[in-house]
Amino acid sequence: MPDLPVVAALPELLAALAAGPRAVLEAPPGAGKTTVVPLALLAAAWRPAAQKILVLEPRQLAARAAAARLAELLGEPVGATVGYRVRLDSRVSAATRIEVITEGILIRMLQDDPALEDVACVVFDEFHERSLNADLGLALALDAQAVLRPELRLLLMSATLEAQRLGQWLPAPVVSSAGFLHPIETHYLSPRQAAGLPHKPSERLAEAAPAQVRQALADHAGDVLVFLPGVADLQRVEKKLGTLGPDVDLHLLHGELPLEVQNAALRPASVGRRKVILATSIAETSLTIEGVRVVVDGGFARVPRFVPRTGFTTLETVPVARAAADQRRGRAGRLASGTCYRLWTEAEHHQLPAHRPPEIQTADLSALALELALWGAQEAAALRWLDAPPPAALAQARELLVRLGALERQEELADSSELAGSGASAQLPPPTPLPSSPPTLSKPTPHGRALARLGLPPRLGHLVARGHALGHGHAAAALAALLAERDLLRWATPADPRPLPPDLRLRLEALASGRPPLPGLALHHATLQRVRDVARHLRGRLGLKGEATAPLLTEAPLGLLTALAYPDRLAQREAPDRLRLVTGQRVSLRTEDVDAQAPFFAVAYLAGTAAAPRATLAAPLGRAELEEAFADQIATTDEVRFDPATGRVAGRRLRRLGALVLAETNLTQPEPALVVAALLGYLQQAGLGKLNWTDGARQLQQRLQFVHQLVGGEAWPAFDETTLLAELPAWLGPHLASLRSLEQVQRLDLSEPLLARLPGGWAQRQELNRLAPAALEVPSGSLIQLDYQDAAAPVLAVKLQELFGLTETPTVGGGRVPLLLHLLSPGGRPAQVTRDLRSFWEKGYFEVRKDLKGRYPKHPWPDKPMEHIPTKLTKKRLESS
Structure with missing residues (x-):
């Protein structure tokens, strides 16, 4: 056993596992847990010799x-007592007897x-990395x-x-080891x-990285390990x-990289x-690279981010977490x-986050949802999770699996006769709202x-x-391998800033020929070899014989095959550089880089931002292929809209597949209900100002709102503009049935539609006149409109002068609301504003008379206005009258 810090913790760890079935080992980087612990467990008394x-x-x-x-520590070759499976x-x-495996292998x-x-x-x-497969594997293992x-x-x-949180949750004893x-x-x-x-x-x-590397080589002995977020960053720094x-x-x-290239990086440097x-x-964890004495940490990582709203997973460059920075730092000691x-x-x-969020909170959960269904977990909550999968993301994953035919729909479980053929569907119905409660997972x-x-x-499965079922197994295996791995194309000039051509057919051509498909392009030969290995493995799983010849790959319906994997990313060209997805989202794509004539595409990958996504891998799709493959999702609907340019409906x-328009014809006699809906939609967007608000209609609306504020209750609803706009279909819709243009709408008298909102009929209209009369007769006999x-x-x-002799302020609202009197001069201009008429006659009138009598000498200005005859x-x- 090598002399490493974790050796001191082995007695306590072995005792914990002898006493119970679970344990947690907390060991900082460099403690030797990966190297020492498996060998110690091999000799544990509780392990049967065959296990x-x-x-x-x-x-x-x-x-x-x-x-x-x-x-090496056992003095044996790999594959004897110790082996691996990846x-x-x-x-x-x-x-x-010791099998080192990747986390996905455990799930299988x-x-x-x-x-x-x-x-x-x-x-x-390295459980702290909290990969999706590790969390799922632990949940299944705990259940088993x-x-x-x-x-x-x-x-x-x-x-x-x-570790303490983990130990309390399992529950299990926590054993700690020494550090560096x-x-x-x-x-x-x-x-x-x-x-x-x-x-x-x-x-x-x-x-920054090249300068720091040169300084480290000058100032320190030993090898230098540099952490950078992605392959492109590695290549940029390598060039500099x-x-x-x-x-x-x-x-x-x-x-x-090929295995031999990876091994060359891990081997100690030659002498001198x-x-x-x-x-x-x-290189953060589980690796000891002999000779490394200096670490240069760039401070960033590339992490996948799944966006449930769009269904896309993108790689983001984010600041490293403090825990990961400590792991990297440990490589130097x-x-x-x-x-x-x-x-x-x-x-x-x-300011860095303490830990990265577990992948289960940010990843596409479709694979997890399928594994849970295969395990027989009817609900995600049936298993134990350190961090439970988010319900919305899990519901979306389940819906995708249903669309792919991998899960039965919940409503189908009651009648097994409806289940036949559910695995053959490649179609995508319109998106459905995501439930807020934890989803139930149906049978696979x-x-x-x-x-x-x-x-x-x-x-991709x-x-x-x-x-394969459609007779294109070789091409399907090759395409799945291409989409599962890194892009095998690159520019021949590494500094070329242009995005690579998005045409998937170029990748298939390169895979078939082993040569760059266009001048200026080059191949990642390591990626090419890996894609071929994956494709060969998939052909074996399908039982296909022989190699994939160029015709089998390049003559296959690539757009259709891509659409099978990404039915929610079918797209239609809207402009030379823009596509509309079946979901309604718009993405950019230079279609001349794919097929200038193709009307439809299947999009595999996107890049860019959520506000400006860009299709980076796509294939053209023929109309006939699309209509045949997705026939049961194509619907014929009538669409009626208001055209502001003509002012008419x-x-x-339309024949549609989701948001994609396959064909359209004009309707000369659209359904009246659709016409009304189109007019209402325009009016709700444009506002109530587009209606025929005569003085009488506007005053009626204001009178109704006055009574609403005065009395309230269900009998007197609100008539403010916000409410009227929100409830426009209910009160105006019935009056638009025979109309087709804005001009016709604007000739409509609004009085009756407004009064029709009152639930009390004729009697309530009479009550309106009592509580909020439209006009008031003043002492002079004039009938004056109220505002x-x-x-x-x-x-x-x-x-x-028309109020001479009137001592009390007039009221509305059944006597509860005194009117605000705007007392006008003979010329019609405001002379005084008051709610107390008696006080005005006693005090304010004489000031007004002094100001206006000389200007209007022909009009009466009596000394006793409360006793004078009212007149206009x-x-x-x-006098003559």
Whole structure:
């Protein structure tokens, strides 16, 4: 057993697992948990000799490296006592007792044998990474342990997770190990250095990382490990570093490189030479790269983000979490004292999130939903989750699986006769609202079981299964392999900033020929080989014989096959650079880069932002193919809309697939209800100002609102503009039945529609006249219109001479609301505003008379206005009358 810190914790750990079926090991980076613990478990008394120890690793590179190190410690080759199994590769034998596997392999093992009869213990290494497969695998393993194998041991090993929380949740004892073997000196950027760098992560790293690498080589001994977020960042920094010196070798390390290239980066440097390794987060955990004494951490990571609203998963570059930064820092102190350079300031470090959110909270859950259905979990809540899958995302995933024919619809479960053929559907009905409560997962179909056995995401599994059924198995396997891996095309000039052509057919041509399909393009040969390996594996699963010849690939209906995987991303060209998806969302695509004549497309991948998405992989789709494959979703509907340009309602009959318009004809006599709806829709958008608001109609509306505020209750509804606009269909709709144009609408008298909102009929209209009369007869005999614009203060505007002799202020509202009197001069201009007429006659009148008598000498200005005859006449006409 190597002399590593975790050795001191082994007695306590082994005792915990001897006493109970679960344990948590908290061991910081460099403690040796991946190397030492599996060997210690191998000798545990509770392990039957024939049973295995399964060790889960989050990445294939880590699984192979861990198996190699364990085998080396035993002095055996890989595949003897220690072996590994990863996707498309395994080295195990009948003698294997420690099997290092990736997390997805465990899920398949559990689905095939829920009791794991030949397994003594499952070790979840690096559980703090909280991958979706690790969370799902743990949930299934805990269920198997509770129901079928209470003696099955489960050990969770983590470097940075909150171990106490995990121990309380399981529940399980928590065993802690010592930390780093060697001290690590940590350096941050100064605020001044950080301020001088570009803000965009790719530009920031391309400038800062090469300079820091050169400084590290000059100031320190040993090899340098550089963490960068993505492959493109690795390539940019590699180009800027150029030649580092005659004794320095430059390596790239990421998951898409051939195995021999990855191994070359992990091997110790030759005597007298040094290494610089540019790595993605693949090197954060479970790997000891001998010779590394310096870590340069760029401070960013590429993480997938699933957007339920659009159904798209995109990769985002985000600041690294503090826990991951600690993991990276630990790489420098594995074998000797080291140095870590962090390309951010110390103040920025304290603002980083403590942990990344678990993948289960941000990922596409379609594969998880299918696995739960295969497990027989009728509800997600039937299993135990450290963090439960979000209900909305799980509901959306289940709906996708139903559309793909992988799950039965819930309503179909009552009648098994309706289940036949459910696995053959490739169609996509219109999107349905997502439930807010946790979804119930229905039974998997035979098609769903077949998808799971393919080991692909459900979309791509559906593509392979249905494409094979349609007679295009070779092309379906090749296309699924292309979509499952990184793009195999690149520009021949690495600095070329243009996006790659989005045409999927170019990729299939390159796969078939092994050559760039267009001048200026080049191939990622490692990716090309991996795609071919995956396609060969899928052909084997389908039972297809022979190699995939070029005609089998390039002559297949690529657009149709793509649509099988992405039926919710069918698209129609709206403009030379824009598509409309079946969901209604618009995305950009230079269609001349795909097919300038094609009216329809199947979109596989998108990039850009949520506000401006861009199709990065797409294939043209013929109309006949689309109509045949999605015939049961094509509907004929009548659409009537108001055309503001003509001011009239126009109708058309549409054949549609979701938001895609396949054909349209004009309607000369659209349904009256649709015409009314179109007029109402326009009016609700344009506002009530488009209606015929005569003085009488406007006053009526204001009178009704006055009574509503005065009396209230259901009998007197609100008549303010917000309410009228919201309820426009109810009160105006019945009066639009025979109208077709805005001109006709604007000739409509609004009085009757407004009064029809009153529930009390004729009697209530009479009550309206009593409470809010339209006009008031004043002492002179004139009938004066009242102004109810301010419902709190209705106005009577009248010449003051017409109120002579009136001592009390007139009222409305059954005597409850005094009118606001606008007392006008003989010329019709306001002379005084009052609610107290008596007070005005006694005081204010004489001031007004003094100001106006000289201006209007022909009109009466009596000394005793409360005793004078009210009149609208001049003195002369009054005397003659």
